[in-house]
Amino acid sequence: MKTIDLRSDTVTKPTQEMRDAMAGAEVGDDVYGEDPTVNRLEELSARMLGKESALLVTSGTQGNQLAVMSHTRRGDEVILERSSHIYQFEVGGMAVLSGVQAAPIDGIGGRMDPSAVESAIRGDNIHYPRTSLICLENTHNRSGGAVLPPEHMKEVCAIAQTYGIMTHLDGARLFNAATALGVPVSELAAPFDSVQICLSKGLAAPVGSILAGSREFIQAARKFRKMLGGGMRQAGVIAAAGIVALTRMTERLKEDHDNARLLAQGLSEIPGLRIDMASVQTNMVFGAIADPGRNAGQLAEFLANRHIRINVLDAGHFRLVTHKDVDSGDIDNVLDGMRQFFAESQAYPVTGKTVSFKDNY
Ligand SMILES: Cc1ncc(COP(=O)(O)O)c(C=O)c1O
Secondary structure (H helix, E strand, O other): OEEEEEOOHHOOOOOHHHHHHHOOOOOOOOOOOOOOHHHHHHHHHHHHHHOOOEEEEEOOOHHHHHHHHHOOOOOOOEEEEOOOHHOOOOOOOOHHHOOOOOEEEEEEEEEEOOOHHHHHHHOOOOOOEEEEEEEEEOEEEEHEEOOOHHHHHHHHHHHHHHHHOOOEEEEHHHHHHHHHOOHHHHHHHHOOOOOEEOOOOOOOOOOOOOEEHHHHHHHHHHHHHHHHHOOOOOOHHHHHHHHHHHHHHOOOHHHHHHHHHHHHHHHHHHOOOOEEEOOOOOOOOEEEEOOOOHHHHHHHHHOOOOOEOEEEEOOEEEEEEEEEEEEHHHHHHHHHHHHHHHHHHOOOOOOOOOOEEEEOO
């Protein structure tokens, strides 16, 4: 029986086309710069993102951390949204790897108020750290996959430029934002000094992310990647799937967005659940339990017993992510399961055997 896994789009399996491309990939030693498939992927992604240069990295986390390392000096301060992935879910890497501190700002729908960003920029005072980097995230994961509008990103980047501060875009799901907005990713990446995109989420490649920016920036990041053990040898095997991801998988993201909307619509009609439809903009649905007798752990366990996996955020909240391995028939099955959970009268004990909390962002 098929398991419907809605915990994240990171669970997507590579397509047959990717597997074929990987098996037949032309390879060389990428630390010597001699892997033709990696070189092809890096050139393709630089072109798509409208940047001079690009680097294949092992993961979104590595891409973001290399950006912070390359843009900052020890003791600097980085402005970023409080619930952003870089601040919350990268194991404190900024502090450990770059020796910088964060100046987190609360956002709404992932958006920091531009005037709050400007106020957080440190002046020229002997006591202050130097503000050297501002990071944005689009789509914004913890805001339910919300899309940051291009004008907002331009406004924040213009402020940064006025003060000579670098900007980085965590675009783990930038293609989802581009799909929702109907614009090319290059337009969204344009105001930023650097951008990171994930190949291994909705685009379904098994491994890898891309970091892009100026030639000089990528040179610095390449060296730091080596330092972190991310210099891979015959990485063309991975890059081959990345090329398929960028050339064959971006157009279909609209399907995931349509399925998320369908799912959210169905959930919003179930008594006991609260869904903010306005927040459903891409491939994520965040739900709240509005029944005092039940919690998200119970719901997850009930569904897990029906081969449906969801991501529990806390006792009252859960996250569902649509992706290529979930179709509209699966959405119907999930809605049936949800309805059953709220229709049955007994309480469900959580054994913890089938559900793990906060395991995947
Ligand atoms: C917004 C965002 N940035 C970065 C990452 C990190 O990507 P990875 O899991 O490849 O390290 C994620 C992962 O979910 C993410 O959602």
